[in-house]
Amino acid sequence: MIRNKKEYKQYLKRDRLALEIYNDGIINKLKNLFFPNPIWTFQKRMRKLEYYTNCKNYGLYKLYIYYLKYRYRKISIKLNFSIPINVFGPGLSIVHYGTIVINFTSRVGANCRMHACVNIGASGGEVQGPQLGDNVYIAPGAKIYGNISIPNNTAIGANAVVNKSFSEENTIIAGIPAKVIGKVDIKKIIKYV
Template identity: 60%
Template sequence: MIKSKQDYLYYLKADRKALNIPDKPNWIKEIILPNYIWVFQKRLRKLEYLKNCRNDLIGKITYVILKVRFRKLGIRLGFSIPENIFGPGLSIAHYGTIVVNSKTKVGKNCRIHVCTNIGASGGNPKAPVIGDNVYIAPGVKIYGDIEIGNNIAIAPNSSVNKTFLEPNVLIAGSPAKIIKKIDISKLIPNSTE
């Protein structure tokens, strides 16, 4: 969670690296053909910074204005992602439906694809806790009071409703089960840092 200006800058740098955005962007290209996922993630991190660190009047007003712009862009892209969920190094791979429960916690270097739903289940308000270096393929559903460990890949269209803590594995199926050992660095290049 972002707790200072330094954390905010670190999260932005990690997200930029995860999305393969150059440190010095081409401003003309950014104006003509902006990367809306990067715009969304920058707004998300700015909201987190304002919510957690800026309790002054200007910070609160800026938060409200930015929240409106953030929600509009989220609706346009199909993202329903609240603040303070994802650690640094978030990579949203494509536009499309991504719904995340506000009680979910996700570690660093998460790569998430379209048609993903992460949330609570059966009236239980508790949501999943997901570790570091987790690859979430398209169509994955993760729900319930469960935990996903570090260095795990979840195959497309899987339904995960139980805890998996063994690292360096691929889980797949409905309901999900461990399929094989994998090297997560092939799916998330910045996972070794």
């Protein structure tokens, strides 16, 4: 959760590196100006809304927060994301736009790499969503639900249905229902760790 301007800038920097958005050199600057990455635009708006909601939620800033919410919702609908603020740590990399639904009670640590068609949510009647650690890779179509926890340095396989907690780090979780199927060096999957 962003608590001050320094953290806000750090979150933006780590998100930009995770998405491999480079702004050095005239060619990269022109490319980013004329062909902006829509996911990077989404993440910048998300982080800005988080910063103002958490740090500047008083006086006239409240009107500005409503404007930021409007712009955030507009791009969320365009990209088909349903991602509340204050869920992801720094270093978020959403690989493709497409259906992504996240419950507001879920928490995901730093350096998450996530693909399309991912659902992270609470389970029938429960309020609390999943708690994922740092350096988690979530493949396309994964469904993670319930009051569960996923450890650091974990890869979740494509179309996996994760409905129970795991404790061992450096593992691959896959299947329906999900189970540990092997070991993984997360730095080979998430390059920016």
